[in-house]
Amino acid sequence: MDRRQKKTREAIFKAFTVLLSKKNYNHITVQEIIDVADVGRTTFYAHFETKEFLLKELCEELFEHIIGTAMGHSDIKGRYSCEKASDVVYLHLVQHLQQNDNNILELLSCQNNDLFLKYFKNDLVNLIRTLYEKNGILKNSKLPEDFLINHIASTFVETVSWWISHNMKETPETITDYFLAAIEPILQNK
Amino acid sequence: MDRRQKKTREAIFKAFTVLLSKKNYNHITVQEIIDVADVGRTTFYAHFETKEFLLKELCEELFEHIIGTAMGHSDIKGRYSCEKASDVVYLHLVQHLQQNDNNILELLSCQNNDLFLKYFKNDLVNLIRTLYEKNGILKNSKLPEDFLINHIASTFVETVSWWISHNMKETPETITDYFLAAIEPILQNK
DNA sequence: AAAATAACGAACACGTTGTTCTTTATAAAA
DNA sequence: TTTTATAAAGAACAACGTGTTCGTTATTTT
Numbered sequence: 001m002d003r004r005q006k007k008t009r010e011a012i013f014k015a016f017t018v019l020l021s022k023k024n025y026n027h028i029t030v031q032e033i034i035d036v037a038d039v040g041r042t043t044f045y046a047h048f049e050t051k052e053f054l055l056k057e058l059c060e061e062l063f064e065h066i067i068g069t070a071m072g073h074s075d076i077k078g079r080y081s082c083e084k085a086s087d088v089v090y091l092h093l094v095q096h097l098q099q100n101d102n103n104i105l106e107l108l109s110c111q112n113n114d115l116f117l118k119y120f121k122n123d124l125v126n127l128i129r130t131l132y133e134k135n136g137i138l139k140n141s142k143l144p145e146d147f148l149i150n151h152i153a154s155t156f157v158e159t160v161s162w163w164i165s166h167n168m169k170e171t172p173e174t175i176t177d178y179f180l181a182a183i184e185p186i187l188q189n190k
Numbered sequence: 191m192d193r194r195q196k197k198t199r200e201a202i203f204k205a206f207t208v209l210l211s212k213k214n215y216n217h218i219t220v221q222e223i224i225d226v227a228d229v230g231r232t233t234f235y236a237h238f239e240t241k242e243f244l245l246k247e248l249c250e251e252l253f254e255h256i257i258g259t260a261m262g263h264s265d266i267k268g269r270y271s272c273e274k275a276s277d278v279v280y281l282h283l284v285q286h287l288q289q290n291d292n293n294i295l296e297l298l299s300c301q302n303n304d305l306f307l308k309y310f311k312n313d314l315v316n317l318i319r320t321l322y323e324k325n326g327i328l329k330n331s332k333l334p335e336d337f338l339i340n341h342i343a344s345t346f347v348e349t350v351s352w353w354i355s356h357n358m359k360e361t362p363e364t365i366t367d368y369f370l371a372a373i374e375p376i377l378q379n380k
Numbered sequence: 381a382a383a384a385t386a387a388c389g390a391a392c393a394c395g396t397t398g399t400t401c402t403t404t405a406t407a408a409a410a
Numbered sequence: 411t412t413t414t415a416t417a418a419a420g421a422a423c424a425a426c427g428t429g430t431t432c433g434t435t436a437t438t439t440t
Contacts, residue, residue, distance in 0.1 A: 004406065004417050026216060026242075029396060040419045045398065052216075114304060143368055147352055151372055154348040155341065162340055178333055182341055185375030194386055194437065219427060230388045235429065 009047055011037040013058055017103055025055070025112040059119040062104055066096050067123045071130070086131045090156065090179060094172040097160060109164045117157050124153040137187055148186065155182050199237055201227040203248055207293055215245070215302040249309040252294055256286050257313045261320070276321045280346065280369060284362040287350060299354045307347050314343040327377055338376065345372050 015037035019028045030051055034044045048054040070093050097104065107116050128149050132138050138145045159179040163170060170178075205227035209218045220241055224234045238244040260283050287294065297306045318339050322328050328335045349369040353360060360368075 002407065002417070008418075030398090031396065041398085042400090042420080043418050046417075050398090114308060118304060143371055147349075147368060150348060150352055151345065154344060158340060158344040159337075162337055178337060181333055182376060186372060192386070192438065198387075220429090221427065231428095232389080232430085233387050236386075240429090 005047075008037070008039050008043055011039060012044065012047060012054065013061075016054060016058065017106055020110045020112060021106050023111070025115060055115065058107075059116060062102055062107070062116070063119055063123045065101065066093065066104070067127055069096065071127060087176070087180060089127075089131060091172060091176045093156075094160065094163075094175050094179075098168065098172055105164065108160070113161065113164075117161060120160075121153050121157045124156055125149055128152050141186070143186070151186070152183050155179060195237075198227070198229050198233055201229055202234065202237060202244065203251075206244060206248065207296055210300045210302060211296050213301070215305060245305065248297075249306060252292055252297070252306070253309055253313045255291065256283065256294070257317055259286065261317060277366070277370060279317075279321060281362060281366045283346075284350065284353075284365050284369075288358065288362055295354065298350070303351065303354075307351060310350075311343050311347045314346055315339055318342050318346075331376070333376070341376070342373050345369060 012033060015033050016028075018036060019032060028051070030041075030044060033051070033054075034041055037044075048057065070089050073089050073092050097108070100106075107113065108120075132149075138148050141148055143151075156179055159175060159182065163175050202223060205223050206218070208226060209222060218241070220231075220234060223241070223244075224231055227234075238247065260279050263279050263282050287298070290296075297303065298310075322339075328338050331338055333341075346369055349365060349372065353365050
């Protein structure tokens with residue numbers, strides 16, 4: 001990719017992130033974004049069709065990375081017992097968030113964090129499905145499988161969201177424990 | 191309240207609801223709302239400062255009613271054992287939703303249902319706090335109390351959301367059972 | 381019947397959007 | 411290095427949405 005393209009793309013992402021940490025998504029204008037990013041109007045529209053596409057691409061870049069590496073860990077650790085393997089994946093996700101790559105925390109704690117949490121949950125559903133699909137854990141429950149997957153993903157997102165809103169005082173290990181305490185009884189509830 | 195005021199207010203709410211069922215909140219303009227509601231531009235702004243205030247007031251009217259009556263039931267049934275009382279409240283809520291007062295289902299199943307689910311969850315947190323605050327059920331858990339309240343409220347909202355997205359094939363009793371199965375193990379997990 | 385209040389409609393200034401065109405700067409290919 | 415391709419800049423534009431003002435008409439309330 002052209003060095004110029006990469007630079008403007010990153011300048012726009014950065015400006016958008018900064019603005020999101022200050023004000024509501026709906027009140028952010030393209031004009032403000034290009035002012036903060038210091039790029040021409042034409043340039044912005046050459047990169048992103050609209051503000052909404054910008055949001056979409058930002059989310060994709062953010063979560064592709066974090067979920068992708070977690071997926072990797074699920075394969076590597078596949079040799080251990082089923083439950084432990086998934087526990088490790090969850091812990092890795094929480095630790096990854098704590099590291100704050102790409103200022104992801106700035107976005108997950110802003111006014112409009114629901115925009116990002118929605119995306120995050122969506123990607124998590126896929127991760128969780130592949131995590132549990134091989135072993136039949138979810139199939140043996142008296143609750144529908146897609147209900148369970150949705151419940152687990154939601155609980156993870158809510159746990160992380162709760163953690164961030166409490167200024168992440170707890171360690172990643174504690175948070176993972178909270179999360180597992182919230183869902184594990186369900187998995188054993190056959 | 192003046193009959194004229196009430197009529198325009200309802201016309202605007204109705205128009206807004208219709209539009210929300212068709213398109214994204216961000217793409218709905220005040221112009222469209224007043225066209226569909228068939229009221230003058232000046233009249234709209236005499237009632238609502240902005241589109242956002244319209245959304246806010248709509249949410250308040252919607253959930254004030256449904257949560258309010260549920261709160262009532264929690265007091266009435268207080269004589270039974272603690273857990274059963276709350277179970278009845280949850281069932282009532284689900285049944286209330288099924289009745290579809292004020293086209294609440296149209297809003298909870300539209301593209302932007304997250305706007306309403308967010309409000310719903312907020313009100314639920316208050317309901318749940320009062321539901322469990324007298325008996326010390328939540329205090330005896332190894333998990334923080336506000337984490338638990340948040341988890342229960344989220345799980346309820348997610349359960350309802352899952353139900354609606356599946357065209358509400360299940361009965362209110364089944365859905366309440368699913369919800370209770372998802373949270374009850376936690377409450378006993380001291 | 382009179383006074384108060386709500387709705388209407390037209391017009392307005394202002395800001396935002398997304399596009400077009402020309403010019404300049406930078407990177408890649410020869 | 412020179413040439414060629416491509417990205418960014420900047421100015422200008424029409425179209426649209428916003429929120430307000432003002433004078434007029436219709437409907438309640440007193």
